[in-house]
Amino acid sequence: MSPGAPLAAGAAGPMTPEPLRVRSLRRETADTWTVSLDVSRRPGGFPFQPGQFNMLYVFGVGEVAISISGDPGRPAELLHTVRTVGAATHALRGIGRGGTLGVRGPYGRPWPMEEARGQDVVVVAGGLGLAPLRPAILHLLRHRAEYGRVSVLVGARTPEDLPFRRELARWQEDSRLRVLVTVDKASPGWTEHVGVVPALLSDVEVDPARTVALMCGPEVMMRFTVRELERRGVPDARIHLSLERNMKCAVGFCGHCQLVPYFVCKDGPVFPYEKLRPFINLREV
Amino acid sequence: MPPPLPPLEHHPFLRGLSPEQVSAIACGIRELSFPAGALLLREGEQADTLYLLRSGRVVLELNVPGRGTTQLETLKAGDILGLSWLFPPYRWSLDARAVEPVDAFALDASCMRGPTPEHPVLEPALAMRLLRHLYDRLERVRLQRLDVYKAGA
Amino acid sequence: MPEVTSSAPEEGRAQLSLEQFAALLAALRGEGWRLVGPTVRDGALVHEDISGAEELPRGWTEVQEAGTYRLARREDGALFGYSVGPKSWKHLLFVPRLRLMSAHREAEGFRVESEPTEPPRLALIGARSCDLHAIAVQDRTFLEGPYKDPDYAARRERLFVVAVNCGQAGGTCFCVSMRTGPRATFGFDIALTEVLEGGHRFLAEAGSERGAALLSRLEARPASEEDIQAADAVVERTAQSMGRTMDTTDIKGLLYRNLEHPRWDDVAQRCLACTNCTLVCPTCFCSTVEDTSDLRGDVAERWRRWDSCFTLDHSYLHGGNVRHTIRGRYRQWLTHKVASWWDQFGTSGCIGCGRCITWCPVGIDITEEVAAIRATDGARSGA
Incomplete structure (x- = not known):
């Protein structure tokens, strides 16, 4: 693409x-x-x-x-x-x-919307990680018939830290999506989930043979979520992560955003987990 | 009309066990329903029940003087609730409140608790599943306490 | 732009006397090329503007070892009787400091002016094979990706390259094991071999049409079989006397599977993270961008300047740094240089010039570090 x-x-x-x-x-x-x-x-x-x-x-x-x-x-x-x-x-x-x-x-390399066509899509967003996923969700809604089940799992620190709150509420009412929201720390009156994003996955039917996961959020959160998806049998070629690194030039010249073999700016920011597996758990790469 | 709830042996906590194993673990089974807002566990009260949640959501709460009620974690259909019956003094260590209507199986802890003269060891299948459950919960708590969304975290 | 040659035809080779060599440089100047070549400055051989052959480091050589560099006198009058000084040609193509744009505040918003790029026409005098390989390596970064660096491209197009096949290996050189020298095989307009035995002279080989045209204007006599053999012997002797070697067998796999090797802890004890190696390296390309504005806030500028992966800020991510230890940064540099470069650009980032070894203040030797990891392949650090 x-x-x-x-x-x-x-x-x-x-x-x-x-x-x-x-x-x-x-x-x-x-x-x-x-x-x-x-x-x-x-x-x-x-x-x-x-x-x-x-x-x-x-x-x-x-x-x-x-x-x-x-x-x-x-x-x-x-x-x-x-x-x-x-x-x-x-x-x-x-x-x-x-x-x-x-x-x-x-x-940058975008979300694999073509590859996900005809598949179930699990969107996993942590905090402001929802920002780069929002275009993917809007794309899925616009071309809804071309995709299978679409689940959106969103985590944030507190309810007040959720971006796009009104839109999230609208999506929760939208029968074409299954939207689950969780926070690490709830304030009184909060009636959605309390806990971490990977825990939401147990509420989602995952057919490993036809699921594509799109994920963006703090790297630790993504590592835990990948583990949960692997437990559910989703192959790591179909788990896609958007990474954050120090991007100064965005065109592969400045060298700052390197992750061992990759320039996050041009080889990413979206990577299939199979490409990250050898490196993502190492320190200081 | 929602689809009927699956039977006891299909609950994720017991799924895959033989009927003998299920009957060894589960006794005094009650099917309970709680309205939104109901307390399933209350801190300090006697812990004698394992809940297998079938529908709805339950939030674990802790009252912190001066800060009010803190919501710690949400449990939902497929989860289990209430493990304080495992060890003395057999009292709940926090509150559990239904956030929305909840259906659950309530299992009498006396059949599971061990070692006792009647149950010299914890049923191995039960022990493994409890361990697995506790390990998953431990992982979640580790992640949750990292506070990963904090600016500069 | 120099054209890549296959093996040069016999008729493309000529024998140049010293006078003819001087005339070659003069002719280049006459054609409007600015000559940049080796000259002695501050106790080192550096590439600077020169006016002609008389400014070349006649009779000088250099002694290089890990962490050691000094000039020495030769007993002969060789003009190129050294290997490589601290400066490659990098600063002429990928310039250390470059204004990328200026922005001018206007009633509504601002207007951006990009920098015009009208670089000088440079004739590189005495480029070594390793450095020509280094230029080709940087070409992949700045010209052959999805984006082109316009400043680099413009400078790159305005080059005339007079290469010199090395007549002497430096104490830290290892081009033979990197297959990057000592003979220049591409990327030049003219390649010279300086021959001292039996009379000081040069064997010249054209690498492009304009190189051939220039040689023919010098009316040099065609090289004889003996001339060619004498020149070949010079290069062969150099190849036999490399200061270092590096075993590159499966080097990418070696480094990738040893990212937790205890040697990284060891080298981190010695490395000062001074950035010298990245500055002298002819292929290191990291840069950062600085935005500034004048005191009135009416004019803002964006400058690019060389950066190094050895600085803490290089891996800054809001709130922290990814590579916060020297261990992490040295590992990044070495792994990038000899391993991940292959994934990124289809080539090694190391061309075996040995500058990082010579100019490391504590004498860390890239060949020794790779060898140490190879010797205990698979060892893991507990850190």
Whole structure:
């Protein structure tokens, strides 16, 4: 599957961002925002594939790799969901409506939506890991008849830390999806699950012969979930993980995001577990 | 009309055991239903029952003075609930509350508890399944206490 | 751009006198090429701008050992009587510091100006086979992936390469075992072999049409069978006197199955994580990006500069670093260099120049580290 044509591949060079205006900002959680960028001046909008990311540039501050969290079927809208954790993401949050961000992308290997066609799909999201999976879920809903059972398992620290909460509630009402939500720490009144994401798997019917798992979240959470899926007999070629590493250039030049043989930016960020198995449990790779 | 609930021997905790093994483990079986909000276990009370959850969800709660009720973990259909009957002083160590209507088999712990003069050893099949269950729960707790979603965690 | 040659035809070889060699450099200058070649500076042989043959390190050589480098006098007047100095050609193609763009604040947002790339036309004088291999290795990173680095590409296109087949192996060289030398086989316009016995002269071989054209303008006499044999003997002698060897048998498998080998703990005790090896390595390509703005906040710039996997920040992931110990970082470097490079680029990242050995302040020797792991293949560290 070839990624969408990068927007800055011309004479300007792959490291040059394109300025785009912030159309709106929506608060997801105390520290997480969804930023909508105006792509109305670009012919065809901003096409991308589920699981791809962009490099977002804040004037004079720096650049950060952020997953595209919008609907791949609606390229006229470009969404990123950003958690304010460092200098660039704080500055990004400070831009505000009407401000301008630099964008280059889309980059990276997407979720295997083609390969998953005709299969049951188990989507496993931890925390903001839901952001790169949201385009996959929207794709599945748009092409619902082409897939088997679709389960979405979502974990977060607390109920207040769940991104896309209203949409999650809508999905829970949607008979085309089975959506289970769990938190590590519940507040009083919480009536969904309390506990870790892998525990939700026991509530999902998994037919190992026809299940594809798409997973994004903290690496430890993913390792535990992979183990649970393996117990259920899902082959590791069909368990797909989206990894996070230090991505500076996103085009395979800078060397920062290496994971032994891979450049996470261009060989990933989505990998089948069979490719990660030899390395993922090692320290400091 | 929901499909009928599977019988006792099909519960994941017992599935695969011979009828003899099931009858050795399970005695005084009651089929119970709890409305949402009902307490299945109450901290400090005598622990004499193993629940095999058949439908619905149960949350384990601990009252922390000053912080109110803390929800620790959700158990659901297919899980087992209540193991404090295994060891003295045979009292529940936390509360378990139905989050939604719950159906469960309640097994009398006296048939399983051991070693006693009547049951000199814990039934091996039961012991292995309890170990497996406890190990799974231990793994979950390890992951949960890592607090993996914390910023910079 | 130099064209790859198969074996050069006999008629493409010529015998150059010292005067003709000097004329060759002068001719290149005359054609507008900026000459970059070896010259003595700060006690080392480095590649710098030179004006002609007179600035070459005549009569100098170097003594290299693990953690040791010093210049020494030769008893003859060889111009290329050394192996490789600290600088490869990397800094001329993958430049250490590069402005990628500038951004200018405007009433609404900002405007981005990418940097024009009009690099100089450089003639590399005295490129060794290992370094030509290194350039080919970096080509795979910057030109042959899904994205092209425009600055590298532009610089790469404006090169004239005068290679020199090594007449002497350095104390830390191991190109023979890496199959990267000592004879230049591709990537040059002209390749020279400096012959000292029986009169100081050069055997010249064209590697491209423009190289051949230039040689023909020098009106050099065609090389005789004896000339060629004399030059071959020089290269053969060099090949026989390598300072080091590295057994590359299944080296990727070896490293991949020994990621928990106790040798990593051992080398971590010695390694200072000073980054020297990555800076002198002609294939290391890590870089970082720095964004700056002027005090008024009207103009922002983005600069790329060399980085090293030995720095803690290299593997920064919000809140921590993936490779937080020197053990992890040295393992990353060595494993990448000789093993995962194969997966990434279909080639070894190590070309056997030995610079990382010479310039390591504590004398860590990549060939020794690989050999140590090989000797106890499968051992596991408890760490």
